[in-house]
Amino acid sequence: MSDFTIKNITFSKRPISIPADYRPAYKIAQICLILKHSCIGEKSSLLKFHLISWAFKSIENRKTLLTFITDPKHSDLSVWGIEPTLNRALHIAVADNFCSYQNANYKLEEKGLEFAKKIEEVKDILADEIALLKQIGKRGITEKSIQDLTNKWTLFND
Amino acid sequence: MIKINAIKIEVNTDSGLFGADYEFSEGFNIIRGDNTSGKSSLFQSILYCLGFEELIGGKNEKTMQSVLKDIVEYPKGTSHRVLQSFVLLEFRNGKEETITVRRSVISSSRAPQLVDVYNGALLTGKNKAISSQPMFIHDKGGASDDIYGFHLFLEKFLGWNLPYVFNKTGESRKIYIQQIAPSFIIEQKSGWSDFLATMPFYSLTNKEARVIEFLLNLDVYENKQVRQNLITSKRILDDKWARLYKQLNRFAERGGGKIINLESKPTILNNTNPISILLSHEGKNYSIPDFIEIQNEQLIELETRIIPKVSEKIEQNEAKIDSLTESINAVTLNYELLSEEVGFDRDKLKRYEIQLESLKEDLRKNKGAQKVKKLGAELDSKMAHDLCPTCEQPIKDSLLPSDIAQNPMLIEDNIIFIEAQIKMIKVYIEGLAFNVSEKEERLNRIRMNLSNKRQSLRGLKRELISDDRLPSELEIEKKLNIKKRIEFYNRYLEDFNELLDEAKQLSAEHEKLLKDTEKLQSDFFSVTDRKKLDYLLSQFKRLLFEFDYKSKSSDFIDISLDNYLPVAQKQFGDDLKSYDLRFDSSASDFIRCIWAYTCSLYLTSNNFDANHPKLLMFDEPKQQDISLIHFRSFLTELSSYSGVQILLFASFENSDESYQIATEGLDFNLIYIDKKLIKPIDNKPLAS
Numbered sequence: 006m007s008d009f010t011i012k013n014i015t016f017s018k019r020p021i022s023i024p025a026d027y028r029p030a031y032k033i034a035q036i037c038l039i040l041k042h043s044c045i046g047e048k049s050s051l052l053k054f055h056l057i058s059w060a061f062k063s064i065e066n067r068k069t070l071l072t073f074i075t076d077p078k079h080s081d082l083s084v085w086g087i088e089p090t091l092n093r094a095l096h097i098a099v100a101d102n103f104c105s106y107q108n109a110n111y112k113l114e115e116k117g118l119e120f121a122k123k124i125e126e127v128k129d130i131l132a133d134e135i136a137l138l139k140q141i142g143k144r145g146i147t148e149k150s151i152q153d154l155t156n157k158w159t160l161f162n163d
Numbered sequence: 164m165i166k167i168n169a170i171k172i173e174v175n176t177d178s179g180l181f182g183a184d185y186e187f188s189e190g191f192n193i194i195r196g197d198n199t200s201g202k203s204s205l206f207q208s209i210l211y212c213l214g215f216e217e218l219i220g221g222k223n224e225k226t227m228q229s230v231l232k233d234i235v236e237y238p239k240g241t242s243h244r245v246l247q248s249f250v251l252l253e254f255r256n257g258k259e260e261t262i263t264v265r266r267s268v269i270s271s272s273r274a275p276q277l278v279d280v281y282n283g284a285l286l287t288g289k290n291k292a293i294s295s296q297p298m299f300i301h302d303k304g305g306a307s308d309d310i311y312g313f314h315l316f317l318e319k320f321l322g323w324n325l326p327y328v329f330n331k332t333g334e335s336r337k338i339y340i341q342q343i344a345p346s347f348i349i350e351q352k353s354g355w356s357d358f359l360a361t362m363p364f365y366s367l368t369n370k371e372a373r374v375i376e377f378l379l380n381l382d383v384y385e386n387k388q389v390r391q392n393l394i395t396s397k398r399i400l401d402d403k404w405a406r407l408y409k410q411l412n413r414f415a416e417r418g419g420g421k422i423i424n425l426e427s428k429p430t431i432l433n434n435t436n437p438i439s440i441l442l443s444h445e446g447k448n449y450s451i452p453d454f455i456e457i458q459n460e461q462l463i464e465l466e467t468r469i470i471p472k473v474s475e476k477i478e479q480n481e482a483k484i485d486s487l488t489e490s491i492n493a494v495t496l497n498y499e500l501l502s503e504e505v506g507f508d509r510d511k512l513k514r515y516e517i518q519l520e521s522l523k524e525d526l527r528k529n530k531g532a533q534k535v536k537k538l539g540a541e542l543d544s545k546m547a548h549d550l551c552p553t554c555e556q557p558i559k560d561s562l563l564p565s566d567i568a569q570n571p572m573l574i575e576d577n578i579i580f581i582e583a584q585i586k587m588i589k590v591y592i593e594g595l596a597f598n599v600s601e602k603e604e605r606l607n608r609i610r611m612n613l614s615n616k617r618q619s620l621r622g623l624k625r626e627l628i629s630d631d632r633l634p635s636e637l638e639i640e641k642k643l644n645i646k647k648r649i650e651f652y653n654r655y656l657e658d659f660n661e662l663l664d665e666a667k668q669l670s671a672e673h674e675k676l677l678k679d680t681e682k683l684q685s686d687f688f689s690v691t692d693r694k695k696l697d698y699l700l701s702q703f704k705r706l707l708f709e710f711d712y713k714s715k716s717s718d719f720i721d722i723s724l725d726n727y728l729p730v731a732q733k734q735f736g737d738d739l740k741s742y743d744l745r746f747d748s749s750a751s752d753f754i755r756c757i758w759a760y761t762c763s764l765y766l767t768s769n770n771f772d773a774n775h776p777k778l779l780m781f782d783e784p785k786q787q788d789i790s791l792i793h794f795r796s797f798l799t800e801l802s803s804y805s806g807v808q809i810l811l812f813a814s815f816e817n818s819d820e821s822y823q824i825a826t827e828g829l830d831f832n833l834i835y836i837d838k839k840l841i842k843p844i845d846n847k848p849l850a851s
Contacts, residue, residue: 020572022580025528027562027571029546030536090562100552101544116542123538130531 032094033103035061035134037121040104040113042138043145047113052151054095054111057141059085061134074145083157164257164777165321166808169286171251172208172841174235176243180844181235186287188832191802191809195833197817201840203351204228206782206812212252212264214278214300214313215344218361220353222301223275224268230841231268237839245269253286256320263293264313266300271543276300278313314340321776326384328373329391338373339365346378346764347775351782351812355754357745358728375727378764379699380773382689390687393680400676404429404669411662415440418655421448425666431677432670438663442652451656458649465642476635480623487620491613498609505602512595519588526581533574536560688724691771696722699767703729706759709800711793714748729760751787758784758797765807777807785813795825802829 025031039057040047060070066085073080095111098104103117113121124130169186183205185194196202207227210216216226224232231250234242248268255261263285267273278300283293298313318325318340325338345354345362353360359371367373376384408427415422420442432438441448444457539547551558561571572580626636688696704717715731723730723741730741731748745753761779768775779801785794801809815822 018568018570020570020576022577023561023563023571024525025532025574025577028532028536028560028574029562030539030560031528031532032562033539033546034535089564093562093564097546097552101546102552103544116544120539120542120544123541124535127534127538130534 027090029094029097032091033098033101034120034124034131036091036094036098036111037103037113037117038124038131038135038138040111041118041121042135043141043143044113045143045147047118048107048110050110050148050151051092051095052155053146053148054091055087056085056146056151057138058088058091060137062086067137070146071140074141083154166255167209167778167810168253168255168261168284170205170209170212170253171286172205172231173249173251173844174231174245174841175247176235176245178243181237181243181841182844183840183842184286185834187808187810187834189808190805191829191831192811193798193826193831193833194810194812194836195815195822196812196836196840197838198814200814200836200838201228201230202812202814202836203782204230204840205836206351206780206810208250209252209780209810210344210348210350211268212250212266212278213317213344214266215341215348217341217363218344218348218350218354220361227268235841237842247271249273251286253284257322260320261288262320265295274541280313280316323774326373326377326388328367336367338367338370338377339363342367342370343374343377343776346374347761347778348780349757349761349782349784354782355757355784355786358757358760369726371728372726375764378774379695379727379768379771381692381695383687383692386683386687386689390680390683393676393683397676397680400429400669400672404673407662407666407669411438411666414659414662418442418451418652420451429669429673431674432667438666440659451652451659455649455652455656458645458652462642462645462649465638465645476637477627480627480637484620484623484627487616487623491616491620494609494613494616498606498613501602501606501609505599505606508595508599508602512592512599515588515592515595519585519592522581522585522588526578526585529574529578529581533578536574695767695771695773696724696727698770699727699763702763702766703759706762706800707755710755710758710796712748712752712755712759714752715744720744729756751789754784754786754789755793762800765804769806779807779809780812781810782812783814784811785815791821791824798825798829798831802831 035058036054039054040049043049043057044053056070060066069080069082073082095104098117099106099111101116102114103120104111104113106112125135166189167187169184171185172183174181183201185205194202194205196205204227207216207219208231210218211227216222219226230236230245231248232245234244236242247270249265249270250268251263251265253261253263261284263281263283265279265281265285267275267277273279276299277297279295280298281293281295283290285291285293298316300313323340325340325343327335327337329335342362342365345359348361349355350361359374362370362374364370373384375381405427408425411422411425418440420440422438422440424436425438439450442451442454443449444454449457536547545552545555546558549557549560559565559571560574561569563569563571571577622637622640629636700720700722703722704720707717707720719732721730721732721741722728729744731744731746732739732741744756748756761781765775765777765779767773769777784797785791798811801811815825
């Protein structure tokens with residue numbers, strides 16, 4: 006029996022692999038690109054970020070969002086994912102002066118714009134995302150349309 | 164060929180512009196400066212501009228001294244903080260093309276991995292409006308990117324064509340230009356500790372040998388290359404042969420035969436023992452033509468015989484039906500089991516393929532993330548340096564909540580991790596796909612077998628219920644079958660001969676390869692190679708004598724044929740054994756060896772018009788208390804050279820007298836660093 010006595014076990018923590026999506030630089034890059042391409046006056050509300058960021062996640066989401074823009078009558082878009090990582094990225098982006106927070110909206114700053122431009126110069130990075138943003142366009146999703154959608158979220162419509 | 168025209172150092176400090184500005188002449192330059200003058204900073208700046216700072220140890224601005232990145236002290240006791248610094252180097256090649264390279268040490272706008280290459284003489288020329296192009300150093304692509312890789316550009320500029328060599332993992336890769344540099348640039352801190360001591364590794368096997376082979380343009384390299392090609396051809400041939408071997412075996416199986424006289428490895432085929440297929444008939448083996456002959460005879464026999472009536476064969480037929488039914492049942496079971504297995508494997512394969520796709524997507528995104536982060540770093544972003552933009556404390560490169568105590572992998576490691584996974588999945592897929600196709604083939608064979616058996620069963624049954632006075636249908640069928648078989652084997656024979664031709668061709672290729680290998684194996688060194696190495700040895704010995712080397716008699720000094728470095732030989736009984744010269748020489752004598760070897764390399768290359776860049780750089784060659792007399796011999800030797808640019812940095816024991824003794828009467832260009840290298844510069848705008 007004593008053959009099997011284990012004196013002690015030690016565990017050492019190894020670094021884990023995380024999706025590129027969870028890298029601050031990657032997310033901030035998305036934020037800057039969203040502001041540059043798909044927002045009037047390069048300003049956006051928090052929920053709009055979440056909507057577009059959700060669309061980046063999968064091809065199905067992308068289709069749902071595009072249907073909402075091009076053919077709202079047949080759209081079944083009603084809710085979308087909210088992810089805390091995006092909020093954290095926004096915190097960093099504001100602190101690092103990529104964008105600023107004014108009147109409950111985020112606005113692209115000069116540094117963020119330059120960042121976005123640099124990214125677009127390198128052809129092969131975030132290409133799908135940039136293509137989607139260009140398809141959405143500046144007026145594709147207005148703050149009002151988001152307001153209309155979120156108004157339906159309440160359980161007690163009065 | 165490379166000639167350095169001039170260097171310029173610009174250091175902006177909080178109290179104005181500082182810097183240095185020197186021009187070099189074509190031949191022998193002695194750069195004299197006292198120990199603390201910043202002489203080595205000048206030496207290192209030249210390496211830095213060429214992207215050779217790995218010789219000092221390390222990459223990028225880390226290798227540079229503090230006067231270029233932290234604090235300038237001028238005059239002694241007063242310090243100024245460095246805000247920005249750049250180094251510029253102007254040089255030309257053998258075709259009299261001049262370029263100027265500008266590289267930052269400290270700059271908020273220019274990363275040190277980025278150099279600006281000006282297409283002209285920015286330092287010594289009158290015209291300052293010269294177009295420039297940014298290029299990369301050290302980053303992936305620095306040595307291979309056609310448009311933006313500085314070291315590839317430098318290689319072309321020098322008219323070099325660096326050879327491809329095999330690294331530890333067996334991949335073919337170009338020698339890096341930084342690996343050539345230690346053969347003509349001797350750095351102060353570790354350059355004097357061994358031959359070619361500062362050569363970066365880059366997982367290249369026997370790198371010293373490859374570098375010297377290139378420098379002296381030895382044919383042995385090409386011969387080795389030829390051998391490498393032979394090895395590759397052999398591998399390809401082995402593959403082809405293995406494929407043919409499989410194909411022939413399957414072919415034999417298809418015809419129900421067995422292949423003989425075929426080896427699984429390439430062999431020279433002789434007509435005495437031809438490859439052939441044996442078909443068995445009634446317990447005996449026949450070659451294809453013989454088999455066809457037998458079938459023909461049978462057909463003739465059947466045609467002459469009277470076809471028996473059904474009634475005569477009833478009993479026989481019933482027995483046959485029983486055995487056929489049994490065998491069909493067994494085969495059907497096999498078929499079902501196997502087809503289930505194949506279905507399962509196919510599913511698994513599909514799952515792996517989906518996984519591979521998503522991994523590839525993941526890899527693409529991660530590479531994107533890596534580039535995005537680099538771009539962020541160019542914008543002076545705290546986040547891109549893993550610092551909190553508010554409090555400047557280190558943060559993890561992750562958006563997961565900070566109270567999750569997990570360490571994310573570095574993005575570089577993450578990429579490697581995913582790449583490894585992709586490799587693994589690819590191996591799985593390959594294995595599985597092979598499995599699936601094999602099983603599918605087997606299924607096909609079983610299906611054929613099954614349908615043949617069912618057909619004969621149907622025939623038998625039909626005959627049992629038919630009019631028993633009719634001629635036996637089966638007998639007629641038998642005749643038809645033989646006819647069909649003869650037709651089949653005639654075609655089979657044709658196909659087999661085609662495969663045989665292919666085998667003969669491979670055999671011929673194999674024979675030629677063997678001959679070529681045999682021819683090569685005798686000696687890698689060409690006659691010129693021998694001459695070059697003899698010359699190298701004789702020059703090396705001559706210089707050792709000149710520099711008063713005493714540790715070993717020159718009779719026992721040789722050049723190793725493995726790595727072309729000098730070795731000492733010792734007698735052991737009847738055997739001569741080679742030893743590293745370092746262990747057999749006193750410390751000061753080993754310095755003499757490095758002087759002599761570096762000069763001999765140049766002299767040999769020059770004598771045989773090989774690839775030496777015709778530049779020699781030494782930082783403080785008077786090491787290990789070598790006496791001034793011998794140092795003078797070294798300088799005298801150098802001053803006798805023409806057509807080579809020499810930059811020799813020395814302090815002459817900080818004494819004018821030593822300088823006099825060492826250099827009096829010699830022909831050279833003196834560059835004197837007066838007190839301090841980095842001095843204030845008048846930064847007023849020029850009056851227009």
